Amino acid sequence: MFNLAALMLEKVGIIVIVAFLLSQMKSFRHIIQTKHKTNERILLILLFGAFGIISNYTGVEVHYNSINRATWLSELEHESALANTRVMGVVIGGVLGGPIVGVGAGLVAGIHRYTLGGFTAFSCGISTILAGIIAGYFGSKRKQMGNQITAGFAVMIGMILESVQMLLILVFAKPFEQAWSLVQFISVPMIFGNGLGTLLFMFIIRAIKRDKELTRAIQTNQAFLIADQTLPYFRQGLSFVSCREIAEIMLKLTQADAVSVTDEKQVLAHVGAASDHHIPKLKPETGLTKKVLEFGMISVARSKNEILCFHHDCPLEAAIVLPLKVKNKIVGTLKMYYTDPEKLDKVQQELAEGLANLFSTQLELAEAERQTKLLKDAEIKALQAQIHPHFLFNSINTISALCRTDADKARKLLLELSSFFRGNLQGARQMLLPLERELANVRAYLSLEQTRFPNKYIVDFQIEPGLEEVLIPPFTLQPLVENAIHYGFPRSKSEGKITIQIFFENNQLKIIVADNGKGIPEERIEVLGKQIVNSKKGNGTAIFNINERLKGIYNGQAYLTINSQEDHGTTVTISIPHDYKGVFVQNA
Secondary structure (H helix, E strand, O other): OHHHHHHHHHHHHHHHHHHHHHHOOHHHHHHHHOOOOHHHHHHHHHHHHHHHHHHHHOOEEEEOOEEEOOOOOOOOOOOEEEEOOHHHHHHHHHHHHOHHHHHHHHHHHHHHHHHHOOOOHHHHHHHHHHHHHHHHHHHHHHHHOOOOOOHHHHHHHHHHHHHHHHHHHHHHOOOHHHHHHHHHHHHHHHHHHHHHHHHHHHHHHHHHHHHHHHHHHHHHHHHHHHHHHHHHHHOOOOOHHHHHHHHHHHHHHOOOOEEEEEEOOOEEEEEEOOOOOOOOOOOOOOHHHHHHHHHOOOEEEOOHHHHOOOOOOOOOOEEEEEEEEEOOEEEEEEEEEEOOHHHOOHHHHHHHHHHHHHHHHHHHHHHHHHHHHHHHHHHHHHHHHHHHHHHHHHHHHHHHHHHOOOHHHHHHHHHHHHHHHHHHHHHOOOOOEEHHHHHHHHHHHHHHHHHHOOOOEEEEEEEOOOOOOOEEOOOOOHHHHHHHHHHHOOOOOOOEEEEEEEEEEOOEEEEEEEEOOOOOOHHHHOOEOOEOOOEOOEOOOHHHHHHHHHHHHOOOOOEEEEEEEOOOEEEEEEEEEOOOOOOOOOOO
16 A cells, blocks of 8 residues: 555656646646636646546556556556546546536546546546536536635545545445455555645646736736826826836836837837937837827737838837827827847736826826816906906996096096006916015005095005015905905994905915904805805905915915904905915916
């Protein structure tokens, strides 16, 4: 028995070595890693059936409990039996491939075993077919339950089915005394030998699947790394500068020897090999690129002739060209070139295809951002346009009143108003304007109002020095001062006071307009700035418009707050982030 056990380990080693060699073949790894279609099931049947046949030929002939050490068995004597690893291959095939593969491999290996002869030929043939059916059934059942096919599960099934083969030998093999003697001699070595072989075989299968998972993880991580580094440049759209940066990042993070990006009309960037004749600003010359731009399909070239480059000494010998799309419209191409066709393997091709999809999505997002910004700019301009007539009508009413009492004063104020609106017509084309210009607008407005209502209020300016060039949205201060005058002191007989403070605090530009007027009811404060509020003197758009413009221009990073107490006054505070892009840069 111990000699047989040693020989069984030797036979197991043969099958495991064959399995290991097969695992280095791409076709074998592909069959093991993917879901099985009809043609792949046929291949698995032939493969695991072949394992059974090899096991039959390399098995150990047992003759009346003595071992025949023949290395290759093509026929057995009638009184002989065969100790081998046949069931191992059939069980693994059934467990991995399901009932169809199990039955097919069992038939191939079982029929072959029957043709070799021996007094156990029938029982061994039947047990092999039965092993394929049972292994396929339980393997399929386990997958349906959402469980993985583990090495332990396969070993357990293999050892149980090998034990079943021993029982069938006792049932069908004649004479019984010889069958019983044989089972006693071969059962333990065969059951545990096949169990060990199944375990080693499953380790090889698991390694193949783990390699695929690792490759996918590395590929996904690489794709996300490239996407993360290229995203800021794709947001700028397809330009010479942005595409140059994108191509350099891809050249560094992939195995490509050269990377190109084009739009529909010209090469925007080319870095790496062949830069001497693949030059930006020229029309795409390779036939491969023209084909992709025309039909929008991924194209792969694995020879210099397929690339169709007109430069005879071009070192590029393989390429994958992918379309870049925005809303299903081709806007350019991404090209990865290789000087060695072997570099363009399946992994590189899948990575390139994934990146093309990611880049197309990024371009769509960039276009959506651009359209959103244009829409937001249009909304902000519309809000600014609402304020111009609001101030104009109030100013004209004031000047109109003065025309009857002081024509010279009215003429002076009319010139101030003309200068004021000339500056604001220029400012209407800008999202931001210097603080000193906004303060000039406020002073022009106050000169009009104080002329109409002398001694009604005083205005105290508290401006931190050095803030003259700070940029803020136009019509931020004037509507707040107007509100303080008209709604803070409607019928007050005592002189009111308005304080305007502008300073830096906690990395924020603070703009505060405070009055000591009648205040605002609490229920009204809750809706001011959030919606248009109807009032007796207008539709209450001033605070709402300012708040909307702040949110639009500063992307939610600036805010307006109102604090008020009835009969004690109102304070409106605007906070603008110190480091917001463009806030402290003079508009051109």
